[in-house]
Amino acid sequence: MTRLVSEADIALDDPSALASALIGHMLEHDVVCETRDACTFADLGIGSGVLEPTETVLKIRVEAADLGALESLRLFISSHVLEFADEPEPAIVWRGNLTNGPTLANFREVRLKSAVDLTPRMKRLTFAGDDVARFASDEEIHVRLYFPPAGLAVPEWPRPGDDGRIVWPAEERRPAVRYYTVRRVDLDVGEIEIDFLMHEDAGPGAAFAAEAVSGALCGMAGPVGRMAPQASWTLLAGDETALPAIARMLERMPPDARGLALIEVQDATDELPLAAPSGMDLRWLHRAPAHAGETSLLLDAIRAAPMPAAEDVYAWVACEFGSAKEIRQYLRSERGLARDRHQVVGYWEREPSRAA
Incomplete structure (x- = not known):
């Protein structure tokens, strides 16, 4: 290559x-x-x-x-x-090898085609666009979505600067950026499916999904973010923000894959039917009545996990930033996982007022 x-x-x-x-x-x-x-x-x-x-x-x-x-x-x-x-x-x-185009090289404009509720707090949006083959990667599974400000007739997108940094439009015309997991790409019709978690205090992404205006324009760039590599035993763990990524990784595991998937959600209404190899033990963790990021539920479940001592073990975890830090430390110091045998990511950070 x-x-x-x-x-x-x-x-x-x-x-x-x-x-x-x-x-x-x-x-x-x-x-x-x-x-x-x-x-x-x-x-x-x-x-x-x-x-x-x-x-x-x-x-x-x-x-x-x-x-x-x-x-x-x-x-x-x-x-x-x-x-x-x-x-x-x-x-x-x-x-x-440089790029000097009007937008980023991995950027595409897409429009919302349809939306469907998966659970009370998860909605699947289908986007359509041209030249979207790059988002069909089986290795990088996340994209950046760019949401233009409301009422902007002609959106303006970021472009590459000479020093490598991004040049953004003026503040009042600058799109909001959020990361999401691609669930499915249909290259025959140029469609991309992305699952949105519907927050109580809706940010730009959740607000876009809540309105779900057919034909609404946004930008998409990527893909980024690695999937868990194949291993003899795999731990996948996260809260509902990681649910789309865990679901996609489970779907793409080989039939003989072995391991454990731990998914923390509010309650049973947030559970989804997931396709997984028979050797992957799938467990849902309900935290209600506590709020997301307020408990040690995920860390406790990881501590209790029957993780083998074999070298060919891999752990992929995504959750609240503070929880991710604790889990990363545990996997390294107590489970002895080397840096290349785990990926622990903070997908979001709890508000200081709630953390107090």
Whole structure:
């Protein structure tokens, strides 16, 4: 497979310090990094990166299979270089395979075609668009949805900047962005199905789904986010925000897959019929009358899980940010899972007032 490459040489007062900050940040987010001699190689999921600090310059190289992924890697690197760098702001100039289009390379416009209620708090929306084959990936399962401000006759979309960062429309015309899991793609008719969790305090995504206006326009970019790799035993766990992702991973597991799926929901009305291999034990966890993020229900269930001691075990977990942090620490310190044997993600963060 042909690999696309972009490189940048960033002049800095202390390239090694900034490289260390970048590497530390990636390790905190479970990115697998390996340092050989002066270079650090990072597996970034959608591609790879290499950091090489010299006395005056931080050399960066990113590789990916397509322009959209390469664009995302440039954004990741540039935004964090500028976040961790001291003043003045360093100049970043990328070379190699670049994109200069009116929107992001992995961006498509889509329109809402239909909507159906799956449960009292989950709705499935079907979108239609042209050239949507990139969203049919069996490896990356999430997309970014861009919701234009209400009443905007002609939406404006983000575009790539010269330094790798995204250039956004003016604030009053800027679309809201949320991440969702693709449940199904039908390339024959150009349709994409996405499940929306209906919150009490509706954000832009839930509000869009609640109105469900046929023909409503939004943007879609991606895909991003990795599925759990095949293993001899797999743990899938999460709250209802992770339900679409867990459902999709269960559907795509081999028939002989073994493991455990733990899904925390409010009550039995939130349960969905899920297709899963017979060797995957599916358990629903009801937290009512507590609210999401207020209990240790998911962590307690993971602690009690009959996880084998074999090396070929993989854990994929997504839930509230604070809970995810506790679960990640447990899997590492008490279960002994290496960084490349688990992925624990905070999909949302509890309001401080509720956490108190």
